[in-house]
Amino acid sequence: MNRFKEKMIRRFFQLNGLFVIFVLIGIFVLLIRNSYPAFREIGVWNFFSSAEWNPTSFTGPKYGILAQVYSSLIVTFGAMLIAVPLGVATAAYISEVAGPGVKNILKPTIEILAGIPSVVLGFMGIVVIGPLIARVFNLNQGLNAINGSILLGIMALPTITSLSEDAISAVAKKYKEASYGLGANRWQTLVSVVIPSALSGIIASIMLGMGRAIGETMAVLMATGNSPAMPENIFDSLRTMTATIAIELGEVPFNTTHYYALFAVGLILFIMTFLVNLVSDIILHKYQEVD
Protein backbone atom coordinates (compact mmCIF):
# COMPACT_ATOMS: atom_id res chain seq x y z
CA MET A 1 0.00 0.00 0.00
CA ASN A 2 2.74 2.41 1.05
CA ARG A 3 4.82 1.38 -1.94
CA PHE A 4 1.93 2.13 -4.22
CA LYS A 5 1.40 5.54 -2.68
CA GLU A 6 5.05 6.42 -3.06
CA LYS A 7 4.95 5.34 -6.67
CA MET A 8 1.91 7.49 -7.37
CA ILE A 9 3.51 10.50 -5.76
CA ARG A 10 6.60 10.02 -7.87
CA ARG A 11 4.48 9.70 -10.99
CA PHE A 12 2.67 12.90 -10.10
CA PHE A 13 5.86 14.94 -9.83
CA GLN A 14 7.24 13.32 -12.94
CA LEU A 15 4.13 14.32 -14.87
CA ASN A 16 4.39 17.88 -13.63
CA GLY A 17 7.99 18.08 -14.76
CA LEU A 18 7.16 16.58 -18.13
CA PHE A 19 4.27 18.98 -18.56
CA VAL A 20 6.55 22.01 -18.14
CA ILE A 21 8.98 20.67 -20.69
CA PHE A 22 6.11 19.87 -23.02
CA VAL A 23 4.75 23.43 -22.78
CA LEU A 24 8.17 24.91 -23.44
CA ILE A 25 8.72 22.75 -26.50
CA GLY A 26 5.18 23.49 -27.63
CA ILE A 27 5.78 27.23 -27.54
CA PHE A 28 9.05 26.85 -29.38
CA VAL A 29 7.46 24.71 -32.12
CA LEU A 30 4.56 27.13 -32.46
CA LEU A 31 6.92 30.07 -32.86
CA ILE A 32 9.02 28.28 -35.43
CA ARG A 33 6.04 27.10 -37.45
CA ASN A 34 4.52 30.54 -37.56
CA SER A 35 7.80 32.34 -38.27
CA TYR A 36 8.84 30.05 -41.06
CA PRO A 37 6.54 31.70 -43.68
CA ALA A 38 7.92 35.09 -42.69
CA PHE A 39 11.49 34.02 -43.30
CA ARG A 40 10.46 32.48 -46.62
CA GLU A 41 8.57 35.54 -47.83
CA ILE A 42 10.82 38.30 -46.46
CA GLY A 43 14.10 36.45 -46.74
CA VAL A 44 16.31 35.69 -43.77
CA TRP A 45 18.97 38.17 -44.81
CA ASN A 46 16.49 40.94 -45.40
CA PHE A 47 14.81 40.33 -42.09
CA PHE A 48 18.01 40.54 -40.08
CA SER A 49 19.95 43.14 -42.03
CA SER A 50 17.38 45.88 -42.48
CA ALA A 51 16.55 48.42 -39.82
CA GLU A 52 13.34 49.51 -41.45
CA TRP A 53 10.12 48.14 -40.04
CA ASN A 54 7.09 49.46 -41.87
CA PRO A 55 4.52 46.75 -42.54
CA THR A 56 1.85 49.13 -43.82
CA SER A 57 3.93 51.14 -46.26
CA PHE A 58 2.23 51.87 -49.60
CA THR A 59 5.49 51.54 -51.47
CA GLY A 60 5.87 47.96 -50.26
CA PRO A 61 6.01 46.77 -46.65
CA LYS A 62 9.38 46.66 -44.88
CA TYR A 63 10.22 44.02 -42.34
CA GLY A 64 13.66 44.76 -40.96
CA ILE A 65 14.15 43.74 -37.36
CA LEU A 66 17.45 45.51 -36.71
CA ALA A 67 16.10 48.74 -35.18
CA GLN A 68 13.93 46.80 -32.74
CA VAL A 69 16.68 44.46 -31.66
CA TYR A 70 19.02 47.38 -31.23
CA SER A 71 16.36 49.29 -29.28
CA SER A 72 15.69 46.35 -26.98
CA LEU A 73 19.38 45.90 -26.35
CA ILE A 74 20.13 49.57 -25.76
CA VAL A 75 17.25 50.00 -23.32
CA THR A 76 18.26 46.82 -21.51
CA PHE A 77 21.89 47.90 -21.43
CA GLY A 78 20.91 51.24 -19.94
CA ALA A 79 18.75 49.45 -17.40
CA MET A 80 21.68 47.27 -16.38
CA LEU A 81 23.89 50.33 -16.06
CA ILE A 82 21.46 51.53 -13.42
CA ALA A 83 20.42 48.29 -11.77
CA VAL A 84 23.74 46.43 -11.51
CA PRO A 85 25.74 48.90 -9.39
CA LEU A 86 22.70 49.81 -7.33
CA GLY A 87 21.58 46.21 -6.88
CA VAL A 88 24.96 44.75 -6.02
CA ALA A 89 25.79 47.61 -3.67
CA THR A 90 22.43 47.22 -1.93
CA ALA A 91 22.96 43.47 -1.67
CA ALA A 92 26.40 43.97 -0.16
CA TYR A 93 25.00 46.55 2.22
CA ILE A 94 22.15 44.31 3.35
CA SER A 95 24.24 41.25 3.97
CA GLU A 96 27.50 42.75 5.23
CA VAL A 97 26.86 46.14 6.75
CA ALA A 98 23.25 46.68 7.77
CA GLY A 99 22.15 45.80 11.26
CA PRO A 100 19.26 43.38 11.70
CA GLY A 101 16.78 46.27 12.02
CA VAL A 102 17.59 47.89 8.69
CA LYS A 103 17.83 44.48 7.09
CA ASN A 104 14.34 43.52 8.21
CA ILE A 105 12.94 46.64 6.59
CA LEU A 106 15.03 46.75 3.45
CA LYS A 107 14.63 43.14 2.33
CA PRO A 108 10.81 43.07 2.27
CA THR A 109 10.73 46.53 0.70
CA ILE A 110 12.81 45.31 -2.20
CA GLU A 111 10.61 42.28 -2.57
CA ILE A 112 7.53 44.52 -2.68
CA LEU A 113 9.21 46.48 -5.45
CA ALA A 114 9.23 43.26 -7.46
CA GLY A 115 5.50 42.99 -7.03
CA ILE A 116 4.60 46.37 -8.56
CA PRO A 117 2.69 45.67 -11.79
CA SER A 118 4.63 46.87 -14.80
CA VAL A 119 1.68 48.89 -16.03
CA VAL A 120 1.87 50.96 -12.85
CA LEU A 121 5.55 51.54 -13.42
CA GLY A 122 4.81 52.49 -17.01
CA PHE A 123 2.31 55.00 -15.72
CA MET A 124 5.00 56.47 -13.47
CA GLY A 125 7.21 56.65 -16.53
CA ILE A 126 4.64 58.75 -18.33
CA VAL A 127 3.54 61.08 -15.56
CA VAL A 128 6.67 61.39 -13.38
CA ILE A 129 9.91 60.30 -15.02
CA GLY A 130 9.05 61.53 -18.52
CA PRO A 131 8.35 65.16 -17.54
CA LEU A 132 11.37 65.08 -15.25
CA ILE A 133 13.68 63.95 -18.05
CA ALA A 134 12.18 66.55 -20.37
CA ARG A 135 12.80 69.29 -17.83
CA VAL A 136 16.32 68.21 -16.81
CA PHE A 137 17.61 67.70 -20.35
CA ASN A 138 15.50 70.41 -21.90
CA LEU A 139 13.58 68.20 -24.36
CA ASN A 140 10.03 68.64 -25.62
CA GLN A 141 9.03 65.29 -24.23
CA GLY A 142 10.50 62.57 -22.05
CA LEU A 143 9.19 59.37 -23.56
CA ASN A 144 12.45 57.93 -24.76
CA ALA A 145 15.26 55.42 -24.28
CA ILE A 146 16.43 56.59 -20.85
CA ASN A 147 12.92 56.64 -19.52
CA GLY A 148 12.60 52.98 -20.55
CA SER A 149 16.00 52.21 -19.08
CA ILE A 150 15.09 53.76 -15.75
CA LEU A 151 11.87 51.77 -15.53
CA LEU A 152 13.52 48.53 -16.56
CA GLY A 153 16.31 49.26 -14.13
CA ILE A 154 13.76 49.55 -11.34
CA MET A 155 12.17 46.31 -12.46
CA ALA A 156 15.44 44.38 -12.63
CA LEU A 157 16.60 45.78 -9.30
CA PRO A 158 14.76 43.34 -7.00
CA THR A 159 15.95 40.31 -8.93
CA ILE A 160 19.55 41.46 -8.90
CA THR A 161 19.47 42.61 -5.29
CA SER A 162 17.82 39.61 -3.72
CA LEU A 163 19.76 36.98 -5.69
CA SER A 164 23.06 38.81 -5.19
CA GLU A 165 22.25 39.06 -1.52
CA ASP A 166 21.72 35.32 -1.38
CA ALA A 167 25.06 34.77 -3.09
CA ILE A 168 26.89 37.20 -0.82
CA SER A 169 25.47 35.86 2.41
CA ALA A 170 26.23 32.33 1.25
CA VAL A 171 29.94 33.15 1.24
CA ALA A 172 31.35 30.93 3.93
CA LYS A 173 32.06 32.64 7.21
CA LYS A 174 35.49 31.05 7.33
CA TYR A 175 36.65 33.15 4.38
CA LYS A 176 35.63 36.33 6.13
CA GLU A 177 37.27 35.19 9.36
CA ALA A 178 40.47 34.41 7.50
CA SER A 179 40.45 37.88 6.00
CA TYR A 180 39.72 39.69 9.25
CA GLY A 181 42.31 37.50 10.96
CA LEU A 182 44.95 38.85 8.61
CA GLY A 183 44.11 42.39 9.59
CA ALA A 184 41.81 43.28 6.71
CA ASN A 185 39.09 45.81 7.33
CA ARG A 186 35.48 45.42 6.32
CA TRP A 187 35.81 47.12 3.00
CA GLN A 188 38.88 45.12 1.99
CA THR A 189 37.18 41.91 3.03
CA LEU A 190 34.09 42.78 1.03
CA VAL A 191 35.94 43.75 -2.12
CA SER A 192 38.75 41.18 -2.12
CA VAL A 193 37.11 38.14 -0.58
CA VAL A 194 33.34 38.30 -0.31
CA ILE A 195 32.40 39.68 -3.72
CA PRO A 196 34.89 37.52 -5.68
CA SER A 197 33.63 34.44 -3.85
CA ALA A 198 30.05 35.36 -4.67
CA LEU A 199 30.82 36.51 -8.20
CA SER A 200 29.21 33.70 -10.13
CA GLY A 201 26.03 34.09 -8.11
CA ILE A 202 26.09 37.83 -8.70
CA ILE A 203 26.63 37.39 -12.43
CA ALA A 204 23.79 34.89 -12.58
CA SER A 205 21.52 37.39 -10.83
CA ILE A 206 22.49 40.03 -13.37
CA MET A 207 21.71 37.68 -16.23
CA LEU A 208 18.31 36.90 -14.77
CA GLY A 209 17.59 40.59 -14.26
CA MET A 210 18.64 41.18 -17.84
CA GLY A 211 16.38 38.38 -19.08
CA ARG A 212 13.51 40.04 -17.31
CA ALA A 213 14.38 43.44 -18.78
CA ILE A 214 14.63 42.21 -22.37
CA GLY A 215 11.28 40.48 -22.16
CA GLU A 216 9.44 43.26 -20.35
CA THR A 217 6.71 44.81 -22.46
CA MET A 218 4.18 47.07 -20.82
CA ALA A 219 6.47 49.53 -19.06
CA VAL A 220 8.71 50.11 -22.08
CA LEU A 221 5.75 50.32 -24.38
CA MET A 222 4.31 53.10 -22.28
CA ALA A 223 7.52 54.97 -21.59
CA THR A 224 9.65 54.91 -24.72
CA GLY A 225 7.45 56.68 -27.25
CA ASN A 226 7.42 53.80 -29.73
CA SER A 227 8.91 55.43 -32.79
CA PRO A 228 9.97 52.51 -34.99
CA ALA A 229 13.04 54.20 -36.48
CA MET A 230 16.58 53.42 -35.45
CA PRO A 231 17.34 55.49 -32.32
CA GLU A 232 20.31 57.78 -32.64
CA ASN A 233 20.93 58.59 -29.01
CA ILE A 234 19.54 57.88 -25.57
CA PHE A 235 17.10 60.78 -25.83
CA ASP A 236 15.46 59.29 -28.91
CA SER A 237 12.12 57.66 -28.80
CA LEU A 238 12.37 54.00 -29.75
CA ARG A 239 10.40 50.83 -30.06
CA THR A 240 11.52 47.50 -28.65
CA MET A 241 10.74 44.04 -29.96
CA THR A 242 8.22 43.42 -27.21
CA ALA A 243 6.45 46.71 -27.84
CA THR A 244 6.22 46.00 -31.56
CA ILE A 245 4.55 42.67 -30.96
CA ALA A 246 2.18 44.06 -28.37
CA ILE A 247 1.15 47.01 -30.49
CA GLU A 248 0.72 45.26 -33.81
CA LEU A 249 -0.40 41.72 -33.10
CA GLY A 250 -3.89 42.77 -32.02
CA GLU A 251 -4.66 44.44 -35.33
CA VAL A 252 -2.89 42.34 -37.87
CA PRO A 253 -4.96 40.06 -40.14
CA PHE A 254 -4.33 36.36 -39.70
CA ASN A 255 -1.87 34.47 -41.89
CA THR A 256 -0.43 37.51 -43.58
CA THR A 257 3.29 38.19 -43.94
CA HIS A 258 2.96 40.83 -41.25
CA TYR A 259 1.37 38.29 -38.91
CA TYR A 260 4.16 35.79 -39.49
CA ALA A 261 6.80 38.48 -39.18
CA LEU A 262 5.58 39.30 -35.69
CA PHE A 263 5.96 35.65 -34.76
CA ALA A 264 9.49 35.78 -36.12
CA VAL A 265 10.21 38.76 -33.83
CA GLY A 266 8.80 36.69 -30.99
CA LEU A 267 11.03 33.78 -31.91
CA ILE A 268 14.15 35.95 -31.85
CA LEU A 269 13.09 37.39 -28.51
CA PHE A 270 12.49 33.91 -27.15
CA ILE A 271 15.92 32.79 -28.27
CA MET A 272 17.55 35.87 -26.71
CA THR A 273 15.94 35.43 -23.30
CA PHE A 274 16.49 31.70 -23.46
CA LEU A 275 20.21 32.23 -24.05
CA VAL A 276 20.46 34.74 -21.21
CA ASN A 277 18.72 32.36 -18.83
CA LEU A 278 20.82 29.46 -20.03
CA VAL A 279 24.04 31.35 -19.39
CA SER A 280 22.91 32.32 -15.90
CA ASP A 281 21.97 28.72 -15.22
CA ILE A 282 25.37 27.48 -16.33
CA ILE A 283 27.09 30.06 -14.15
CA LEU A 284 24.94 29.13 -11.15
CA HIS A 285 25.78 25.49 -11.63
CA LYS A 286 29.45 26.14 -11.74
CA TYR A 287 29.01 28.18 -8.59
CA GLN A 288 27.31 25.39 -6.71
CA GLU A 289 30.07 22.97 -7.61
CA VAL A 290 32.71 25.29 -6.19
CA ASP A 291 30.95 25.54 -2.87
Place this chain on the structure above:
Amino acid sequence: MNNKTKVKVENLNCFYDDFQALKDINMEIKSKEITALIGPSGCGKSTFLRCLNRMNDLIEGARIEGIVCIDDYDIYQNGTDVVSLRKKVGMVFQQPNPFPKSIYDNIAYGPRIHGIKDRSRLNEIVEKSLKNSALWEEVKDRLDTSALDLSGGQQQRLCIARALAVEPDILLMDEPASALDPVATSRIEDLMKDLAENYTIVIVTHNMQQAARISDRTGFFLMGELIEFDRTETIFEKPAQQKTEDYITGRFG
Protein backbone atom coordinates in the same frame (compact mmCIF):
# COMPACT_ATOMS: atom_id res chain seq x y z
CA MET B 1 64.80 32.48 30.56
CA ASN B 2 63.20 35.42 32.20
CA ASN B 3 61.39 37.03 29.34
CA LYS B 4 59.13 39.96 29.70
CA THR B 5 55.40 39.59 29.60
CA LYS B 6 53.85 39.95 26.16
CA VAL B 7 50.23 39.21 26.90
CA LYS B 8 48.63 39.65 30.27
CA VAL B 9 45.17 38.26 30.80
CA GLU B 10 43.30 39.26 33.93
CA ASN B 11 39.97 37.92 35.15
CA LEU B 12 38.85 37.12 31.64
CA ASN B 13 35.31 35.86 31.23
CA CYS B 14 33.75 35.04 27.92
CA PHE B 15 30.09 34.37 27.23
CA TYR B 16 28.21 33.10 24.22
CA ASP B 17 24.78 34.51 25.01
CA ASP B 18 24.05 32.95 28.40
CA PHE B 19 26.68 30.26 28.22
CA GLN B 20 29.93 31.06 29.99
CA ALA B 21 32.75 29.59 27.94
CA LEU B 22 35.67 31.07 29.93
CA LYS B 23 35.70 31.59 33.67
CA ASP B 24 38.00 34.05 35.31
CA ILE B 25 41.14 33.31 33.37
CA ASN B 26 44.44 34.79 34.51
CA MET B 27 47.53 34.16 32.45
CA GLU B 28 50.80 35.80 31.55
CA ILE B 29 52.22 34.89 28.19
CA LYS B 30 55.92 35.60 27.90
CA SER B 31 57.52 37.23 24.94
CA LYS B 32 59.36 34.93 22.53
CA GLU B 33 58.16 31.77 24.13
CA ILE B 34 55.90 29.01 22.98
CA THR B 35 52.84 28.66 25.14
CA ALA B 36 50.81 25.50 24.68
CA LEU B 37 47.15 25.21 25.61
CA ILE B 38 45.80 21.75 26.27
CA GLY B 39 42.51 20.38 27.52
CA PRO B 40 39.59 18.25 26.44
CA SER B 41 37.37 19.21 23.53
CA GLY B 42 34.98 22.05 24.26
CA CYS B 43 36.91 23.36 27.25
CA GLY B 44 37.41 26.80 25.72
CA LYS B 45 40.86 26.72 24.15
CA SER B 46 39.76 28.17 20.83
CA THR B 47 37.59 30.69 22.59
CA PHE B 48 40.55 31.84 24.66
CA LEU B 49 42.74 32.13 21.60
CA ARG B 50 40.11 34.17 19.82
CA CYS B 51 39.94 36.58 22.76
CA LEU B 52 43.56 37.50 22.16
CA ASN B 53 42.98 39.05 18.73
CA ARG B 54 39.34 39.95 19.21
CA MET B 55 38.05 37.47 16.66
CA ASN B 56 35.14 36.90 19.03
CA ASP B 57 33.92 40.38 18.06
CA LEU B 58 32.65 38.76 14.87
CA ILE B 59 30.44 36.29 16.69
CA GLU B 60 26.95 37.49 17.42
CA GLY B 61 26.16 37.10 21.08
CA ALA B 62 29.76 36.77 22.22
CA ARG B 63 30.62 38.98 25.19
CA ILE B 64 33.84 39.52 27.04
CA GLU B 65 34.67 40.77 30.51
CA GLY B 66 38.09 41.32 31.99
CA ILE B 67 41.37 42.63 30.70
CA VAL B 68 43.67 41.48 27.95
CA CYS B 69 46.83 43.55 27.74
CA ILE B 70 49.25 43.15 24.88
CA ASP B 71 52.49 45.05 25.35
CA ASP B 72 50.80 46.79 28.26
CA TYR B 73 47.95 47.99 26.10
CA ASP B 74 44.42 46.87 26.96
CA ILE B 75 43.08 45.65 23.65
CA TYR B 76 39.46 45.80 24.79
CA GLN B 77 39.53 49.47 25.67
CA ASN B 78 37.45 51.83 23.57
CA GLY B 79 39.12 53.11 20.46
CA THR B 80 41.37 50.13 19.91
CA ASP B 81 42.28 49.71 16.28
CA VAL B 82 41.15 46.13 15.82
CA VAL B 83 42.55 45.96 12.31
CA SER B 84 46.11 46.67 13.35
CA LEU B 85 45.67 44.48 16.41
CA ARG B 86 44.90 41.56 14.12
CA LYS B 87 47.83 42.36 11.91
CA LYS B 88 50.04 42.19 14.95
CA VAL B 89 48.37 39.11 16.41
CA GLY B 90 48.14 36.60 13.59
CA MET B 91 45.97 33.53 13.69
CA VAL B 92 45.91 30.07 12.18
CA PHE B 93 42.39 28.73 12.54
CA GLN B 94 41.35 25.29 13.69
CA GLN B 95 39.72 24.49 10.33
CA PRO B 96 41.99 25.22 7.38
CA ASN B 97 40.35 28.14 5.59
CA PRO B 98 42.23 29.05 2.43
CA PHE B 99 40.48 31.60 0.22
CA PRO B 100 39.01 30.29 -3.02
CA LYS B 101 41.90 31.92 -4.81
CA SER B 102 45.25 30.74 -6.16
CA ILE B 103 47.97 29.59 -3.78
CA TYR B 104 49.96 32.70 -4.61
CA ASP B 105 47.06 35.07 -4.01
CA ASN B 106 46.30 33.40 -0.70
CA ILE B 107 49.75 34.17 0.63
CA ALA B 108 49.95 37.59 -0.98
CA TYR B 109 46.55 38.62 0.39
CA GLY B 110 47.82 39.90 3.73
CA PRO B 111 50.82 41.80 2.41
CA ARG B 112 48.66 43.30 -0.34
CA ILE B 113 46.01 44.66 1.99
CA HIS B 114 48.78 46.15 4.05
CA GLY B 115 50.03 48.06 1.09
CA ILE B 116 52.75 45.98 -0.56
CA LYS B 117 52.24 46.15 -4.30
CA ASP B 118 55.72 45.52 -5.68
CA ARG B 119 55.61 42.21 -7.52
CA SER B 120 59.14 41.09 -6.75
CA ARG B 121 58.72 41.92 -3.09
CA LEU B 122 55.51 39.88 -3.05
CA ASN B 123 57.24 36.99 -4.81
CA GLU B 124 59.88 37.06 -2.11
CA ILE B 125 57.33 37.02 0.70
CA VAL B 126 55.36 34.20 -0.91
CA GLU B 127 58.43 32.06 -1.35
CA LYS B 128 59.77 32.70 2.12
CA SER B 129 56.45 32.06 3.81
CA LEU B 130 55.87 28.84 1.90
CA LYS B 131 59.38 27.65 2.71
CA ASN B 132 58.83 28.41 6.36
CA SER B 133 55.64 26.40 6.45
CA ALA B 134 57.30 23.47 4.67
CA LEU B 135 55.05 23.70 1.64
CA TRP B 136 57.27 25.31 -0.96
CA GLU B 137 58.68 22.16 -2.53
CA GLU B 138 55.21 20.74 -3.10
CA VAL B 139 53.62 23.80 -4.66
CA LYS B 140 56.37 25.89 -6.21
CA ASP B 141 55.36 24.79 -9.73
CA ARG B 142 51.64 25.37 -9.23
CA LEU B 143 51.36 28.66 -7.42
CA ASP B 144 48.63 29.74 -9.82
CA THR B 145 46.33 26.81 -9.15
CA SER B 146 43.47 27.04 -6.70
CA ALA B 147 44.31 26.60 -3.04
CA LEU B 148 41.14 24.57 -2.66
CA ASP B 149 42.71 21.76 -4.70
CA LEU B 150 45.33 21.20 -2.00
CA SER B 151 45.00 18.35 0.47
CA GLY B 152 43.83 19.09 4.00
CA GLY B 153 47.35 19.02 5.43
CA GLN B 154 48.65 21.19 2.62
CA GLN B 155 45.85 23.67 3.23
CA GLN B 156 46.84 23.80 6.87
CA ARG B 157 50.41 24.65 5.95
CA LEU B 158 49.14 27.18 3.44
CA CYS B 159 47.20 28.90 6.20
CA ILE B 160 50.32 28.97 8.35
CA ALA B 161 52.24 30.50 5.47
CA ARG B 162 49.48 33.03 4.94
CA ALA B 163 49.63 34.09 8.58
CA LEU B 164 53.44 34.31 8.48
CA ALA B 165 53.34 36.52 5.39
CA VAL B 166 51.90 39.36 7.45
CA GLU B 167 54.82 39.06 9.90
CA PRO B 168 52.80 39.25 13.07
CA ASP B 169 54.31 39.78 16.49
CA ILE B 170 52.27 37.08 18.12
CA LEU B 171 51.11 33.96 16.35
CA LEU B 172 48.03 32.14 17.58
CA MET B 173 47.80 28.61 16.23
CA ASP B 174 44.73 26.48 16.79
CA GLU B 175 45.80 22.88 16.28
CA PRO B 176 47.96 23.66 13.29
CA ALA B 177 49.24 20.11 12.96
CA SER B 178 46.03 18.13 13.35
CA ALA B 179 45.93 16.98 9.73
CA LEU B 180 49.65 16.62 9.14
CA ASP B 181 51.79 13.53 8.74
CA PRO B 182 54.74 13.06 11.12
CA VAL B 183 57.24 14.56 8.67
CA ALA B 184 55.27 17.74 8.09
CA THR B 185 54.43 17.93 11.78
CA SER B 186 58.05 17.84 12.78
CA ARG B 187 58.87 20.46 10.16
CA ILE B 188 56.15 22.70 11.59
CA GLU B 189 57.47 22.09 15.09
CA ASP B 190 60.99 23.01 13.97
CA LEU B 191 59.56 26.08 12.33
CA MET B 192 57.80 27.11 15.52
CA LYS B 193 60.99 26.76 17.49
CA ASP B 194 62.76 28.94 14.93
CA LEU B 195 59.97 31.46 14.95
CA ALA B 196 60.03 31.64 18.72
CA GLU B 197 63.37 33.42 18.41
CA ASN B 198 61.45 36.42 17.20
CA TYR B 199 57.78 35.75 17.72
CA THR B 200 55.54 34.93 20.62
CA ILE B 201 53.59 31.77 19.87
CA VAL B 202 50.45 30.40 21.46
CA ILE B 203 49.46 26.98 20.24
CA VAL B 204 46.45 24.82 20.96
CA THR B 205 47.17 21.14 20.69
CA HIS B 206 45.57 17.84 21.53
CA ASN B 207 48.89 16.12 21.23
CA MET B 208 50.58 15.91 24.65
CA GLN B 209 53.94 14.92 23.24
CA GLN B 210 53.82 17.90 20.96
CA ALA B 211 53.09 20.26 23.82
CA ALA B 212 55.91 18.69 25.84
CA ARG B 213 58.34 18.79 22.91
CA ILE B 214 57.97 22.36 21.80
CA SER B 215 56.46 24.57 24.44
CA ASP B 216 58.04 26.56 27.23
CA ARG B 217 54.86 26.89 29.19
CA THR B 218 51.64 24.93 29.20
CA GLY B 219 48.16 25.84 30.30
CA PHE B 220 45.58 23.18 31.09
CA PHE B 221 41.94 24.16 30.52
CA LEU B 222 38.95 22.30 31.82
CA MET B 223 35.35 23.38 31.31
CA GLY B 224 36.22 27.00 30.78
CA GLU B 225 38.65 27.23 33.65
CA LEU B 226 42.39 27.45 33.55
CA ILE B 227 43.23 24.69 35.99
CA GLU B 228 46.97 25.06 35.91
CA PHE B 229 49.49 27.15 34.08
CA ASP B 230 53.17 26.64 34.57
CA ARG B 231 56.46 25.76 32.92
CA THR B 232 55.97 22.79 30.63
CA GLU B 233 58.35 20.52 32.56
CA THR B 234 56.43 21.22 35.74
CA ILE B 235 53.05 20.52 34.13
CA PHE B 236 54.24 17.26 32.67
CA GLU B 237 56.46 16.03 35.48
CA LYS B 238 55.00 17.21 38.70
CA PRO B 239 51.72 19.07 38.17
CA ALA B 240 50.25 20.76 41.20
CA GLN B 241 46.69 19.75 40.43
CA GLN B 242 45.33 16.25 40.48
CA LYS B 243 43.08 17.08 37.50
CA THR B 244 46.06 18.05 35.40
CA GLU B 245 47.85 14.84 36.21
CA ASP B 246 44.74 12.81 35.42
CA TYR B 247 44.40 14.49 32.07
CA ILE B 248 48.03 14.19 31.09
CA THR B 249 48.29 10.58 32.05
CA GLY B 250 45.14 9.90 30.07
CA ARG B 251 43.01 8.95 33.01
CA PHE B 252 40.23 11.13 31.72
CA GLY B 253 39.39 13.41 28.87
